[in-house]
Amino acid sequence: MPSLTKPLLQASQLAVTFRDGRLELPVLDELSFSVQRGEFLCILGPSGSGKSTLLRVLGGLLPASRGGVHLGGQAVQGPPPGVGLVFQHANLMPWRTVQQNISLPLELAGEDLTAASQMLELVGLQGFEDSLPSQLSGGMAQRVAIARALVQDPQVLLMDEPFGSLDAITRERMEDELLRIWSTQRTTVILVTHDISEAVYLADRVLVLSPRPASIRLDLRVSLPRPRRQAQRYTPQFGALAAQLRAAIESPA
Amino acid sequence: MMKTQSNPLAGRRATWALLLVSMLAGLLLWEGVVRSSQLPAFILPAPGQVWARFLSALGDGSLGRHIWVTLQEVVLGLVSGSLFAAALGYLLARSPRLERMLAPYVVASQSVPIVAIAPLLIIWFGPGLFSKVLICALIVFFPVLINTVVGLQAVPQDLHDLMRSLRASRWQTFRLLELPAAMPVFLGGLRIGATLSVIGAVVGELVGADRGLGFLINLGRGGYDTALVFVAVFTLIALALTLYGLVLLLEARLLWWQRKSQTSEG
Ligand SMILES: Nc1ncnc2c1ncn2[C@@H]1O[C@H](COP(=O)(O)OP(=O)(O)OP(=O)(O)O)[C@@H](O)[C@H]1O
Numbered sequence: 054m055p056s057l058t059k060p061l062l063q064a065s066q067l068a069v070t071f072r073d074g075r076l077e078l079p080v081l082d083e084l085s086f087s088v089q090r091g092e093f094l095c096i097l098g099p100s101g102s103g104k105s106t107l108l109r110v111l112g113g114l115l116p117a118s119r120g121g122v123h124l125g126g127q128a129v130q131g132p133p134p135g136v137g138l139v140f141q142h143a144n145l146m147p148w149r150t151v152q153q154n155i156s157l158p159l160e161l162a163g164e165d166l167t168a169a170s171q172m173l174e175l176v177g178l179q180g181f182e183d184s185l186p187s188q189l190s191g192g193m194a195q196r197v198a199i200a201r202a203l204v205q206d207p208q209v210l211l212m213d214e215p216f217g218s219l220d221a222i223t224r225e226r227m228e229d230e231l232l233r234i235w236s237t238q239r240t241t242v243i244l245v246t247h248d249i250s251e252a253v254y255l256a257d258r259v260l261v262l263s264p265r266p267a268s269i270r271l272d273l274r275v276s277l278p279r280p281r282r283q284a285q286r287y288t289p290q291f292g293a294l295a296a297q298l299r300a301a302i303e304s305p306a
Numbered sequence: 307m308m309k310t311q312s313n314p315l316a317g318r319r320a321t322w323a324l325l326l327v328s329m330l331a332g333l334l335l336w337e338g339v340v341r342s343s344q345l346p347a348f349i350l351p352a353p354g355q356v357w358a359r360f361l362s363a364l365g366d367g368s369l370g371r372h373i374w375v376t377l378q379e380v381v382l383g384l385v386s387g388s389l390f391a392a393a394l395g396y397l398l399a400r401s402p403r404l405e406r407m408l409a410p411y412v413v414a415s416q417s418v419p420i421v422a423i424a425p426l427l428i429i430w431f432g433p434g435l436f437s438k439v440l441i442c443a444l445i446v447f448f449p450v451l452i453n454t455v456v457g458l459q460a461v462p463q464d465l466h467d468l469m470r471s472l473r474a475s476r477w478q479t480f481r482l483l484e485l486p487a488a489m490p491v492f493l494g495g496l497r498i499g500a501t502l503s504v505i506g507a508v509v510g511e512l513v514g515a516d517r518g519l520g521f522l523i524n525l526g527r528g529g530y531d532t533a534l535v536f537v538a539v540f541t542l543i544a545l546a547l548t549l550y551g552l553v554l555l556l557e558a559r560l561l562w563w564q565r566k567s568q569t570s571e572g
């Protein structure tokens with residue numbers, strides 16, 4: 054059922070092949086999908102399938118070997134404006150305080166730094182403005198990274214397993230926090246994960262990638278009611294969706 | 307090859323007390339050897355004689371003049387050598403092709419001992435300040451270059467990606483990422499460079515000079531004024547330690563963020 058509104062982001066026949074001398078490593082294989090404005094998309098795939106590579110291409114950090122990405126109707130060539138990036142680890146600058154890390158994008162763009170204080174509050178880090186990253190817990194550091202990615206009010210937030218290194222309890226709390234921020238900021242999120250339950254819990258839609266070279270195995274709509282509650286994980290609908298995703302991941306090529 | 311985590315000189319009181327005790331013990335041992343062996347003063351002067359020679363050289367202003375000469379050579383050599391090394395290091399770190407092209411020359415230049423080419427440099431550039439500064443700069447160059455390259459190459463790729471995704475300019479990336487990220491390793495190189503620069507100055511002065519602490523050593527040796535040689539050597543040690551301490555202070559100023567994150571025990 055084609056959507057009537059134009060998609061915010063469109064990937065068409067995206068292929069990436071790494072070359073090392075004579076060796077060729079195809080990582081992405083003809084990926085095509087589109088993302089609507091305001092949508093929360095999760096990309097699910099086994100380790101090494103090319104999820105980070107896909108995000109790097111979407112963020113304009115890596116040119117595709119074939120095919121391309123359009124963001125807001127514009128072909129992506131190099132990092133476009135309006136994209137926030139959250140890495141697999143917090144990736145903060147250890148010589149900058151929490152406040153300074155969050156305001157880095159504003160500083161680079163020559164913008165007013167006051168938005169940083171609002172972001173700091175949004176992720177609940179009041180009182181830690183002047184702390185250094187080394188003085189933060191893993192969850193706090195990841196919240197700083199999310200605040201940094203959101204501070205310029207991006208159209209798209211690209212997140213690479215942002216909670217992968219956190220313990221289960223912190224992880225659930227961060228997922229809820231992300232959903233809360235997403236619902237207030239109305240930004241579009243593309244989040245990569247290898248956790249089935251996380252994908253179902255967060256997403257409007259889940260793409261399942263095959264092992265390398267990655268192609269799309271399943272494009273699954275998650276129509277669980279929002280706002281989501283952790284207790285929903287134990288409902289039959291949730292279980293059915295998770296089972297569908299698991300089957301897609303485990304099905305032989 | 308060198309990391310700056312703990313600050314060897316920034317010490318607790320106990321460290322200083324230990325230092326004082328070991329220096330006192332050294333002096334006592336020295337005095338003891340002189341008394342028991344009864345060596346003539348032109349072979350081994352007693353601590354008291356060295357001290358007296360120090361005061362007389364200080365009093366007539368000659369020591370101060372020689373220190374000033376050597377200090378100029380050391381500092382100018384350290385600064386110019388480090389600047390060139392940092393600039394070249396930046397280019398090498400940014401361009402692997404350039405690195406492959408220049409690496410053989412850089413390494414080869416290091417296998418030539420500075421003592422061997424110091425006479426050449428003095429023949430070419432005269433016995434004045436310039437040839438000494440050049441020797442200091444050359445000896446400082448390599449460790450600073452290596453540490454600049456290592457420091458820059460150790461900047462995490464993900465932080466580079468972050469800067470790129472934020473559309474940072476070349477200059478912004480340098481100022482806000484590469485400079486602070488490479489600073490700890492760079493300063494480690496500068497620390498080594500500071501002590502090497504003193505050695506460079508002395509080598510230059512020993513080979514050909516009419517002033518400076520190296521010249522003072524030659525002067526004392528020629529006149530069987532061994533106490534003066536001791537004065538010059540100790541002054542050189544003090545000079546090297548002072549410079550080293552200054553680099554440590556610089557580290558403390560610039561790398562406050564490393565220290566703060568470790569001092570939870572106070
Ligand atoms: N710059 C590169 N050069 C060569 N090969 C690369 C490069 N980047 C990634 N690869 C290869 O591409 C494949 C996919 O890597 P990628 O990091 O995208 O996987 P991933 O799905 O994010 O894995 P994980 O879940 O472990 O993070 C891997 O086999 C990796 O070795």
Ligand SMILES: [Mg+2]
Nearest residue numbers: 104105141213
């Ligand atoms: Mg990855």
